[in-house]
Amino acid sequence: MSSPVTAPSPTPGSPRPESGEEYRRWTARLGWVLAVAVPAWLAGGRVLTDSTGNLTPVYAATLAPVLLVLSVVALAVPARRPARYPSTRACTVLQISWACGIALGFTLPDTGEGASSVLGAWAGSDAEGVAAALSNPLGIIMLFMAIMGCVLSIRHSAHGEGNGRRSRDADEDDAQGTGFFPVLDV
Template sequence: MSTPEVSGALAPGTHSTGAHSTVTAPPEASTFRRWTSRCGWALAVAVPLWLAVGRLLTDSAGSLTPVYAATLAPTLLVLSLVALAVPARRPSGYPSSRACGILLISWGCGIVLGFTLPDVGEGASSVLGSWAGPGFEGAAAALSNPLGIIMLFMAVLGCVVSVRHSAHGDGSGRPRDTEEDEAQGTGYFPVLDV
């Protein structure tokens, strides 16, 4: 019986850990993941700040401005920071591509929402209404609810996807295998393997 001849060269991204085994190193994060993560730290602070105090730039703040600053802005800030910070402290280093895309949608909706958030009181208006005139107040109010819902839903989804995908070595969102489960002592939970 002959044994197959094994080449001494290893494939790129692998290294030998013993006599006959190789382990694949995590691939480098894509450029999209790196840049979204780096710009994401600024967006994670700037977008909630825009939601909280954007109307002060146009002197159109009303009685709802403190409500937005105390509820909407901190919620988006916390979700964004968790979505960026958890992967940064794990081997993956960056959120997965799917999480980055979801977070970008959330931040984009947040930027547009900052223009359309309605307010009440004397001289109060949305930023869009104060810049474009009172005729745009109805359009701004009609857009603000769907934008707010999409922004918060995507922020929650992006946070969950980012944390879930970063639990794996390369942050790509691949399902865990049984060796990883046994090494962590958690067992295999098919309900959680979505």
């Protein structure tokens, strides 16, 4: 007869870890590296393939600082609040933003003599059209997700829960079903 497999019990007296806390902790730790590395990759990735052009300084002055500021705010605000780490939803959205930023660094087109994207420099001129077609959607998704990650991170850490759920107060409960567009209390 075999005994059922049970999960190891936590040390007596120790608090149980919050759901997703390990994921949030590692995303925040890795996030500080990615908050700097991804904008640096966007600003100077073409330097590695010697395919810089006229738009490289524009990307370095606009796209990279915006992503850097959004990432730092999304990681720093919860660190100064009781939540300590961004919520699980904010971490996931930020990871999508950073992944799109890395892919965007490969596909950003450039102009001028000898300039191309990193993908175009590695795969040849046939890949230039693919890189140009992918760069706009990747850039839009990256910026949208970075903004959403920042907003979610700040809002979810406001009450110190960090798990993405706001605590409801009596004012919200009293306001249910009132106003021009009533909210159904189901």
